[in-house]
Amino acid sequence: MNITLAQLRALVATVDRGSFTLAAATLGIGQSAVSHAVAGLEREVGGQVLRRGGAAAPTPLGERLIGHARSVLASVDALEAVVRPGTARGTVRLAAVPTVCQGLLPRLRDLWAVTLPDVDVQVYEGDDDEMPEWLEAGTVDAAVLVDPAPVPDGAVVGARDEMAAVIRREHPLADAAALTLDDLHEDGLVAGGGGCEHQIQRMHEIAGQPFRYAHRVREMSTMFGMIQRGEGVSVVPTLGRVMLPDDLVMVPTTPRLERTLVLSGPSSRPWHPLARALVDAV
Incomplete structure (x- = not known):
C-alpha cells in the first residue's frame, strides 16, 4: 500500500471534526483536497x-x-521535533477523567498557554480505565492517570484531592462535619458517575463493608439530576466541586480517601516530545 501522511491527516481530522469542511479548516486546505x-x-x-x-x-x-x-502521525510529529529542535510547536492529545477536565485542566492549560504558547492541547475525556488504555494504544500522547501504581518514570504528580459526599443543600445532614457510608446508603448511593466507581469501592473496603449501591450511572449529569430529585446521594472527588449545581453541596466523608493525579506519557513506547514538554512545564 502507498498510504500517505496527507491521507492519514485527512482521516483523523475528519473523524475529529465530524465533517470534511471542518477538517479542511483545521488542516488549512480546501475541502476538495480532504x-x-x-x-x-x-x-x-x-x-x-x-x-x-x-x-x-x-x-x-x-x-x-x-x-x-x-x-x-504522533510518531511523525516526534521525528520532526527531533530533527527540527527549537520552540515546542504542534498538537498534543491529552486524556483525563471528567472531574480533572473540569477542575484541574483549566489551570494547567492556563499554565501551558504561557509556557508553551505554540502547543495546541487537544483534550479527550474518558473514564479511569480508559486513560492507560488510550495512552498505551497511541490514541493520546499524554494522560492524567488516577492513582497509578507505580507512578510511571518521568511522570509528575499534578494534584491530589479527596472524595466527598454530594447531597442536596436542603438535606438534614448538609451541615454535618462528615458523612459515613451508612449515612449515604440510607438515602441510596448513586455510584459510577464520572468514572469514580473505583474510589467508591475502595472506601467500602477501608470501612470493611461490601460494595453496594442503589443506582449505577455513567454520566455525572445523570448522577447530579438524580440527587437533585431526591433519588439518592453520591461520592465524587473534590475537584468536581466546580461542576455542582447550585442546589447541591459537598460534605467530607469518613473514611477519608485521597486521589493522586499523575500527568504522564506512555510506559510501553517513547514519549511524544510535546508530552514531555507538558510534564516539564508542570
Missing part, C-alpha cells in the same frame, strides 16, 4: 473508511484504522 485524500486512502485499503451524509463518522474499517493513523 475529500480526495480520504478517497485515495479508501482505494489503498480497499474499502470505505468514512460514512458520507450527515456527520462524517468512521465505518468499521475506519474504526480499525483510526488508532493506527493517530500513532503514525
Whole structure:
C-alpha cells in the first residue's frame, strides 16, 4: 500500500471534526483536497473508511484504522521535533477523567498557554480505565492517570484531592462535619458517575463493608439530576466541586480517601516530545 501522511491527516481530522469542511479548516486546505485524500486512502485499503451524509463518522474499517493513523502521525510529529529542535510547536492529545477536565485542566492549560504558547492541547475525556488504555494504544500522547501504581518514570504528580459526599443543600445532614457510608446508603448511593466507581469501592473496603449501591450511572449529569430529585446521594472527588449545581453541596466523608493525579506519557513506547514538554512545564 502507498498510504500517505496527507491521507492519514485527512482521516483523523475528519473523524475529529465530524465533517470534511471542518477538517479542511483545521488542516488549512480546501475541502476538495480532504475529500480526495480520504478517497485515495479508501482505494489503498480497499474499502470505505468514512460514512458520507450527515456527520462524517468512521465505518468499521475506519474504526480499525483510526488508532493506527493517530500513532503514525504522533510518531511523525516526534521525528520532526527531533530533527527540527527549537520552540515546542504542534498538537498534543491529552486524556483525563471528567472531574480533572473540569477542575484541574483549566489551570494547567492556563499554565501551558504561557509556557508553551505554540502547543495546541487537544483534550479527550474518558473514564479511569480508559486513560492507560488510550495512552498505551497511541490514541493520546499524554494522560492524567488516577492513582497509578507505580507512578510511571518521568511522570509528575499534578494534584491530589479527596472524595466527598454530594447531597442536596436542603438535606438534614448538609451541615454535618462528615458523612459515613451508612449515612449515604440510607438515602441510596448513586455510584459510577464520572468514572469514580473505583474510589467508591475502595472506601467500602477501608470501612470493611461490601460494595453496594442503589443506582449505577455513567454520566455525572445523570448522577447530579438524580440527587437533585431526591433519588439518592453520591461520592465524587473534590475537584468536581466546580461542576455542582447550585442546589447541591459537598460534605467530607469518613473514611477519608485521597486521589493522586499523575500527568504522564506512555510506559510501553517513547514519549511524544510535546508530552514531555507538558510534564516539564508542570
